Amino acid sequence: MVETLAQAVINGLLIGGIYALVSIGVTLIFGVVKIVNFAQGEFVMIGMYISFFLANQFGIDPLVSLLVSMPVLFVIGVLIQHFLIRRVLGPNDMPQIFLTFALSLLLLNLSLMFFTANYRTVHTSYSDEAFHIGGLYIPVAKLIAFVVAMALSGALWLFLRTTDLGKAMRAASQNRDVAMLMGINPNRVFCVALGVALALAGAAGSLLMPFYSAYPFVGQTFVLMAFVAVVLGTLGNVIGALVASLMMGVAESLGIQFVGADSGLLVVFAMLLLTLAFKPNGLGGGRAR
C-alpha cells in the first residue's frame, strides 16, 4: 500500500515537471503581456512533431532535438507577439481571448490536415529502461524529462532575477505603465516573454517524445492542466505555477491509481472547479485580476 502510494506520487512528480514547463509559459505570458494564451498546448504539439520528424528523418535523439525545437519556437513566439498579439492589446478582453483561441484552433486543425490524426511515437534506446530502487520503478526517459524541466525552470528563474532583460520583464509584469515610464520598451519585453514561453512549451514537447505519442489533440490535456496550475499557483507567479504543476501531476496520478484509469481528466477538472469555488485567487492568496 505504502509502495503503491509512493509509486503514484513519483509518477505524478515526474509528469508534473512537464506540466510545469507548460504552466510556467502560460503564467509568464499572463504576468508580462496580460493575456491568456489558449494556444500554449498547440506549441507543445509543435515541439513534439519537430522532435518526431527529426528522429524519423535523421535519427536525431529527441533530447538533442531540444536544441532545435526551443529556438524554432522562440522565433515563432516573437513573430506571434509582433504580428498578432501586439495588435489586440488593450482594455477589451474579447479580441485577446479569441485571437489566441483562433490560433489554437488553426494550429490544431492544420496539423490534423497535414499530419492526420495518427499517433506518432519515437523509440529511443532508453525508452524502455528504468531504475529499480527498493521496489519503486523510475523510467529513465521520464526522469531525464523531469530533470531537464527542472533545470530549465531554474534557468528561467535565474534569468528573471539576474539579467537586465529579466528584471525588465518582472517590472513590466508588476506595473506596465510605470515600467514604460522607466524606459522599458514594452513590445521588446513582450516579444521575449512570448519567445521564452513558447520555447518552454517546445522543450516540453521534445522531452515528452521518448515516452509519449504525438497527435494533433495532444496539447489539449497539457494546456488544461496548465490553466488549473496557473490559477492554483496565483496568476502570473512563476514559482506558484511550478509548485502547483507538481501538485497537479501528483493529484492526477493518485486519481488514476485509486479512482480508475479513465478518471485522470475528471480529477483535473474537479480540482479546477474546487479551486474556483474555494480558492479563486490561488493557494497563495494574492489579488484576483
Add this chain to the structure above:
Amino acid sequence: MAFSKLNLLWLAIAAMVLIALPQVVKSSFAVDIFIRILLFSFIGVAWNLMGGYAKQLSLGHAAYFGLGAYTSTILQVNYGISPWIGMVAGGVVAMLASLPIGWLCFRLRGPYFTIATIATAQVLMLIFLKFRDFAWGAEGTTIPNLGSAPLMMQFEGKAAYYYVVLGLLAIGLVITSVIEKSWMGYYLVAIGEDEDAAEAIGVNAPKIKRDIYMISAFLTALAGTFYTQYIYFIDPATAFSFSISIEAALVSIVGGIGTLWGPVIGTVLLETTSALLQSWLGGSVGGIQLTVYSLILMAVILWRPTGLIGVAREAYQRYIRRQPARA
C-alpha cells in the same frame, strides 16, 4: 417613423421568403443546410445574449445544449413523454444548472471565466460518459423512429423540421430585441463595457449576469432537444461537443458581437463556407472546416472587431455621406 415602417416591411418580406423557401427548394441537401444555418443562428442568438451584450465570453454553452438534449431524450425514451414537453423541461433543467455553474464561473473574469466555462461543459460530458446506468454511457442511444408523429416532434420530410427551428430562431430574436430595448439590455451593455463602473453606478451586476445566464441556458437547451430529434441519435460526444460551444461564440463574433442580427449573419457566412468546402473537397480532408473558420475569426478580430455588421454599417454610413443633400 417612416424608418421603422420600412424596417417592418423588410422584416415581413424576409419572413415570407423564409417561410416559402422549403416549398420552392426541394433538394433535401439544401434544406439540411438551411436547417443547420437556422439552428446555429439560434444557438448563436442564445450565446450572444450573455456573451455579446454582457461580454461574458462563455466557451461552455455545450453544457446546456447537452442537458436539453438529454432531458428530453430520457423523458421520451424511458417515460414516453413528448419531446415538446421534454424541450421545455430541458430548458428548465438547463436554467437550474446555470445557477451553480454561474456561481462558480462568475467568480472569475475575462479569460479565466472562459476557461471555467470550458471545464464545466467537459465535466458534464465526462459525467454522462462515466455513469452508464444513468444515460446509456459512451455508446449513446437512438431515438425510436415513429414515422410521422408531429406530437412526438417527428416528421416526414425535412420541411417540418425547418419550420420548427425557424420558429425557435424567431423566438430567440424576439426575446433579444425585447431585452435589447429594456432596462436590462442597457445594464448588460454597461456590464460588458466596464463591470466595476456599472456596479459603481448601482447596477446589480451579479443578479443581472445570473438572470441573463439563465435565459441564455434555457434557449440553448431548446436547440439541444431539437438537434437530437432531428438526427435521431444522442451520445455524450455529440451532445456536449466542444465544437458547439465554439460555433455559438464564433458565429456571433464573426457576424457582429452584441447585435441583434450578428449571430444570424455570422452563421450564414460560416455555414455556407463550410457547405461549399464540403462540396468541393467531398468532406475528405479532416480539419479543413475549422482551419477556415479560425482564419475567418482571426481576420475579423484583427481587422474588423465589430464583425460583418460593423462592416455593413460603415459602408452604409459612407453611402449616406456621399448622397447629395436634398433641398
